[in-house]
Amino acid sequence: MSDPDLAIVSIETTILDVPLIRPHKFATTTSEVQPILLVAITTAGGVTGHGEGVVPGGPWWGGESVETMKAIVDNYVTPYILGRGVDEITGILVDLERIVANARFAKAAVDVALHDAYARHLGVGVHILLGGAFRTGVDVRWALGAAPVEEVLDEIEEKIEARLNFAFKLKMGALDPAVDTERVVSIAEALDGRAGVSIDVNARWDRFTALRYVPELVDGGVELVEQPTPAEQIEVLAEINRLVGASVMADESVQTPHDAFRIATLGAADVLALKTTKCGGLQRSKQVVAVAKAAGLRCHGATSIEGPIGTAASVHFACSEPGIDYGTELFGPQLFAVELLQTPLDYSEGQVHLPTGLGLGVELDMDVVKHLARN
Template sequence: MSDKDLKIVSVETTILDVPLIRPHKFATTTADAQPILLVAVTTAGGVTGYGEGVVPGGPWWGGESVETMKAIVDRYIAPYITGRGVDDITGIMVDLERIVANARFAKAAVDVALHDAWARSLGVPVHTLLGGAFRTGVDVRWALGAAPLEEIVEEVTHKMEQRLNFAFKLKMGALDPVVDTERVVKVVEAFDGKVGFSIDVNARWDRFTALRHVPQLVDGGVELIEQPTPADQLDVLAEINRRVAAPVMADESVQTPHDAYEVATRGAADVIALKTTKCGGLQRSKQVVAVVKAAGLRCHGATSIEGPIGTAASVHFACAEPGIDYGSELFGPQLFAVELLQRPLEYSDGRVHLPQGPGLGVELDMDVVKRLTRD
């Protein structure tokens, strides 16, 4: 293989709309389908690598959408990186910072596609480019919908009986806080401590509301509190963290290495939700994890409801990065009503397993991709 074989000859983007098995509720919106920007990077040697541009539920979370990502990649990123080598990931991603500010979800899609193409060109898995895998899978926490108590109990019981998941997350923030808190405590009490539950408020409560209800949730048995208050109010998050015994996890508050530094120095969280999407890809994720590890905090492998490409990338990252030491919620493909891969990712024994083979170790079913492509 010569350097010429590694030259990027095309960068193509496709928007997919993938239906979900049930509506997935966030604090401010509900998704019935997950839009995905599929980015394909092809080399002169005929190798194609894929990445996903995915945001959780639309632009409400971080200001990006599949439509904005497509415009950024097509107009500003693709022309700039065409002709460069897929092995020049560090240089490309550094240079992109001078061309496009922020847009971390779009950059993550390109970063992953470059890793996939380079690893496939070398005939090695992506985790090799990250230092090699030291484990073969990670634990997966399942996110529950906003269903009645009986349905949630049935869903949790089914997941446990199938040995798919042993820990669960409940979304909050959309209902009246009093009603929401009572609902969650009833779910937790229904399992009498036999199941681990976390909650995620998606940064929608103010200080007063959080100080009133987070202690009630912890007293009710919730084991992890995720981002109860706005992302930029780190002093408020730190106050909550000091007042409750359960660990507090920062998600919206941490998207860059500096964000991680600020959270750590203020004592605003015990755990960081690490999304390879919101951080801008695998390279930038390593920088965030390094800061978190140096501060003595833990990292949770979080999700933006990625499809199998984005999920596979996060699994490779988690299996090669010891700093992902607080489990994961890489359940995205389990929520999809349609299988995008020729061979699905493996979920069993409460874990998602590292796919084998070159690149990300997964192969898209292009017939399904074509059927789900947005006109």
């Protein structure tokens, strides 16, 4: 650190509970609010960068929660990096690996806050720190809950007519597999190719259930099958990938560069769900994408239902990384019933567009943040 203004003088963490526009159903839980850990890193020069610690629906997904992330950041990260420079991103992240194992969602919040603060100090957007943007927006797939067929179709039509989304994902794994499969096939048939349909089982089917129902789903019009079987059973995922003609996407199975290498080696998936949250931030995400590109795999810009800070970070990443070449589902803020930004992210023409301001390019409405802060 050559500039004393870059020194980190404070790290503040705040838990927010953000209401959703409708319940969002995962395989094992349903969310009506999205908890977010907001991390604010402030420098001696008076610049503040923000990051988010967000998991999809709670600790069921990867073992972390906003409460565990807050404890990690407050008690282990903060004492170690106070006084260091926000330009020491690589060094800080390397050192954190020696202090805290795993905890990638918590580390991602710190990683993004460092990028935001450093880019603001330099007077540039975060995408500049990542090599520069080569596009100004990315396609966004919308995720649907486990509502009845007619309600789902109405929601899809509203999104298409508003030109917000042209591809859709259906959550599975919570209902009886036969009933759930019939529901999804009915939706795909009703759309008749007017919009892309994918499914996400959140790793909740066993091998026998997946082998029975995934081919039926693909025959019924599903174009992408996301993580039907448990994360550690990569050999089973490879078996399914060989069985069906549609693309198979790994999500829970890939969180590290080595995970990506193993999936590529076994031919377990065609697409990787790249969440900047589960990978541990922007720097680690670049490593995962590099492995995917070397192996000829595509990457999908996936979501943990981030708020606008985490979403903006993922948009900067996707717009600067050609390896994100299978679209995204960075719809998180669209699912929120409350706007956290002074100026909302731009969702239009089926895309979310790159913010153009300094750092992440977005500014929080601090009155709303204070209102939603957990006491």
